[in-house]
Amino acid sequence: MNDNFTITTNNIPAHKQQLDAALTRAFRIIGIQGSANVAQITPVDTGNLKGSIDYKSYNDHVVIGTNVQYAIFQEMGTIKMRAANKGKGYLRFAIQKSVGDFQRIFQEELRNL
16 A cells, blocks of 8 residues: 655645634624623613623634623622622623524534535
């Protein structure tokens, strides 16, 4: 058996570019879906917190959150009040409930390669 082979065409850069594009799309879609899921269960008094839920997607990750200063109290609770969503918080709870959706998004984007 002959163990020698010759590479005549190197497609690795093209495949890497396709993979990077698919991951970038997946993280953007996850940001959209994840921030919508978080906003859906965010506690509402004035609507400020719910309206502030946003995302920032990058090539290799996504960040979902808010810049509202009191958001941490709704998420974690305080000595005087329990966290939102019956003590489960809203951000972590929504993200945990969305893991299946996120996996499906990755699968769909990678399946198209």
